[in-house]
Amino acid sequence: MFKHWAKLYQYRDLLWLWTLREIQVRYKQSLLGVAWAVLQPLALMTIFTIVFSRFVRIDTGGIPYPIFSYVALVPWTFFSTSLNFGIASLVNNMNLVTKIYFPREILPLASVGAAFVDFLVSAVILVGMMLLYGVTPTWTSLWIVPLLMLQIGLAIAVVLFGAAFLVFFRDVRFVVPLLTQVWMYATPIIYPASSVPPRFRTLYFLNPMAGIIDGYRRTLLLGELPMLDVIGLGLVVTLVLLISGYVFFKRSEPVFADLI
Amino acid sequence: MNNPLIGTIIFDGVSKRYRLGTRGTLRGAVTALMRRERSGDSQRDFWALKDVSFRIEPGDSLGLIGPNGAGKTTTLKLLSNITHPTSGHIVAVGRTSSLIELGAGFHPELTGRENIFLNGAILGLSRREIQRKLDEIIAFSELERFIDTPVKRYSSGMYVRLGFAVAAHVEPDILLVDEVLAVGDSSFRHRCITHMHNLQKKGTTVIFVSHNMHLIRSMCNAALLLIGGQIHVAGPTADVISTYEQWLIESPGTGKRQAAVAGTQGNLILKAVDILQPDTTSSTHLFDSRHPLMMRIRYHAITPQPIGRIDVRILRDDSTLCCTADSSQSGNGALADLAGVGTVELVYSPAQLTSGTYTAIVQITDVSDSVVIASVQSAPFSIHIEGVGQDRGVYVPQVAWRKSSG
Numbered sequence: 001m002f003k004h005w006a007k008l009y010q011y012r013d014l015l016w017l018w019t020l021r022e023i024q025v026r027y028k029q030s031l032l033g034v035a036w037a038v039l040q041p042l043a044l045m046t047i048f049t050i051v052f053s054r055f056v057r058i059d060t061g062g063i064p065y066p067i068f069s070y071v072a073l074v075p076w077t078f079f080s081t082s083l084n085f086g087i088a089s090l091v092n093n094m095n096l097v098t099k100i101y102f103p104r105e106i107l108p109l110a111s112v113g114a115a116f117v118d119f120l121v122s123a124v125i126l127v128g129m130m131l132l133y134g135v136t137p138t139w140t141s142l143w144i145v146p147l148l149m150l151q152i153g154l155a156i157a158v159v160l161f162g163a164a165f166l167v168f169f170r171d172v173r174f175v176v177p178l179l180t181q182v183w184m185y186a187t188p189i190i191y192p193a194s195s196v197p198p199r200f201r202t203l204y205f206l207n208p209m210a211g212i213i214d215g216y217r218r219t220l221l222l223g224e225l226p227m228l229d230v231i232g233l234g235l236v237v238t239l240v241l242l243i244s245g246y247v248f249f250k251r252s253e254p255v256f257a258d259l260i
Numbered sequence: 261m262n263n264p265l266i267g268t269i270i271f272d273g274v275s276k277r278y279r280l281g282t283r284g285t286l287r288g289a290v291t292a293l294m295r296r297e298r299s300g301d302s303q304r305d306f307w308a309l310k311d312v313s314f315r316i317e318p319g320d321s322l323g324l325i326g327p328n329g330a331g332k333t334t335t336l337k338l339l340s341n342i343t344h345p346t347s348g349h350i351v352a353v354g355r356t357s358s359l360i361e362l363g364a365g366f367h368p369e370l371t372g373r374e375n376i377f378l379n380g381a382i383l384g385l386s387r388r389e390i391q392r393k394l395d396e397i398i399a400f401s402e403l404e405r406f407i408d409t410p411v412k413r414y415s416s417g418m419y420v421r422l423g424f425a426v427a428a429h430v431e432p433d434i435l436l437v438d439e440v441l442a443v444g445d446s447s448f449r450h451r452c453i454t455h456m457h458n459l460q461k462k463g464t465t466v467i468f469v470s471h472n473m474h475l476i477r478s479m480c481n482a483a484l485l486l487i488g489g490q491i492h493v494a495g496p497t498a499d500v501i502s503t504y505e506q507w508l509i510e511s512p513g514t515g516k517r518q519a520a521v522a523g524t525q526g527n528l529i530l531k532a533v534d535i536l537q538p539d540t541t542s543s544t545h546l547f548d549s550r551h552p553l554m555m556r557i558r559y560h561a562i563t564p565q566p567i568g569r570i571d572v573r574i575l576r577d578d579s580t581l582c583c584t585a586d587s588s589q590s591g592n593g594a595l596a597d598l599a600g601v602g603t604v605e606l607v608y609s610p611a612q613l614t615s616g617t618y619t620a621i622v623q624i625t626d627v628s629d630s631v632v633i634a635s636v637q638s639a640p641f642s643i644h645i646e647g648v649g650q651d652r653g654v655y656v657p658q659v660a661w662r663k664s665s666g
Contacts, residue, residue, distance in 0.1 A: 013385075025370070
C-alpha cells in the first residue's frame, strides 16, 4: 500500500497538470466557458422553484425555495459531475492507459479535482444569493470544510469503484446517469430531510450525501450544527467505501491495459 | 545513487496470456465466470509470450525482432509496467521510459507548450524538471514558432517531433523504442538516432523494436528473435538477423511476407524479376560465374509511388543468404520513386557466385523504410564455374597470388 502512495506522490505533478488539462479542455472550446459550471445548478434551481414552490408546495421551514434548493444543488452538482467524469475517465483515456504507465487513480482523481473548480465557480453565485436573501453567515458556516471533505471522500470512493468497474463491464456506462438521478432523489435536495418518516431515518442516512446536504443547509442558512449522529454514520460509510474502493481499484489496476 | 545494477533487465520465465472473446459487458462476465469454473477451457487463451527468459546488462542495446504477433510489443509493455505477466518475474532497475507512442496524452485543444508539460508529467517528469528542460525540448522539436499554437493545427510530423522531443528528455536508465521513427522527415529521423546513440554512450540500456534491420544493425550490439511468443535465438546482432532473414524465406505467408502480400494489393506490383546475361539475347538459366549477371525487375506502379529502397537478395538453394544489394546505397536518385510500367536493372559484374542453384528475392519498402510494400521472387537459376572445388563457399573472389622468398 505504501508503495502505491509513494508512486502517487512521485506523480503528484501529473495529478495537478491533468486536473488543469481537464478544466482547460472543458472550457476552451465551449462558447460560454466557465458559465457552464453555473448554468446547471441555476437551471435546476429555477425549474425546481417553479415546480415545488408554485405547482406543488414543499415546506422548507420558512427558507425561500430558490436558496433552499441552490444551497443543495451546488454541492450536488459537484458530486454528480465528479461521478460522471470520474467513472468514465479510465475508459475515455484508454489510449493512454494501454501505452504508458502512471498510477491510474490519477485519472479519476483529476476528474474530481476538475469538478471541484466548477463547484468553486458556482459557489460564488451561492454567496451572492445568500447576500440577496439576507442570510448572515454564522461561525457554523465553518462546518462546510469538513462537510466538503467528507463529500469529496465519498465522490472519490464511488469514482474509484465505478471507473474500475467500467473497465470490466462497459455497460456500467449506462448505469451512471440512472445512479446519479436515483441518488439525487434519495438525497434532500428538492425536499427537506425533516420530511423523511422517522422509521426510515437510519436507512435514509446510510446515504452519506443525505447528511452532508442537510448539513450544508443547517450550517449555512440556519446557523445550526449539522446532525452529528448522521454525519458520524456518513463518515463511517464513506471510510469503508473509500478504503474498499481504493483496494479494489489497485487490485484491478494490473489488468486495466489488457481489458480496456 | 550509483547502483551498478541500474539499467539491468531480467526476464525470468515470463509468460503472458490474453483472454480472447466476449468480455467487457456484464453478460460476458457472467459467462466468463462460468467458464473459469470449468477451467479446462483454454481455447480462447492466447499466449503472447511463453516462458521467456533473458538478461540485459546496463548499457547494452538489444534489438527485438520477429514477425508480427511474435510478442515484441508485449515484451515492451511488460517492461514499461503497462501490463503484468501471467507468470514469471521481471526486474527492470532504474527509470524506464518508452517511445512506444509518441505524444500520448497530447490534447488537440492545448498548445504545444501546455502539451509538453502534460506529456512530460505522464512520462514521469516533475514540473520543475520540465521547466528546466523546456527550452531544450522546444529547440529539439524545432517548433519554436508554433509552440503556442494548439497542437490540433500541427501536421503529423510536427506532432511526432514534439512527442519525441519530450520523450527524449526524460533521461531514462532504460529506454524502450518501438518502431516510432517511421514518421518524420529523414533529417529528424537522423537526429533521433543520434540522440539515441548519445543515450547509449551515457550508459542507457536500450531495447529497440523494429522491422528495419538496418536500424537494428546500427543501434544494437545484441538481438533477440521472438517467434510465436518464444525466443527463437538470441546473440550477436548480425547472427540473429541472418537467422531471421532465413526464417522469413523458409516460412512463407508470415510476418514480413504478409505485409508484402498486402502490399501487392496496393498501388505497386512487382511483376517479375528475370535473370539475364547482358549483351546476349539467348535466354538461359545457366550462367557463368566469371561473366556479368543482370537482373531486370519489372514493376507496375498504378499510381506514382515514392519508395524507401529496393532490396535484392540472392539465396542459395539451401537458403543461405549470399548477398544483398540495396538501391538506397546506389546514389541513384531516380530510384526514389516508381511510376507507370517499367523496369529496374542491376548488373553484377561478374556474378562471382560459386556453382549452385540460386533464387533472387526483391523487396520494396515504403518511404519510411519500415514496411515492405511489394516483393517478388525469381525462378531458380544456376551458376556454373569451371574447376575443381568451385562449388564450395559462397563466392569466387578474384585473387592475386604472390610469392616472395626471403
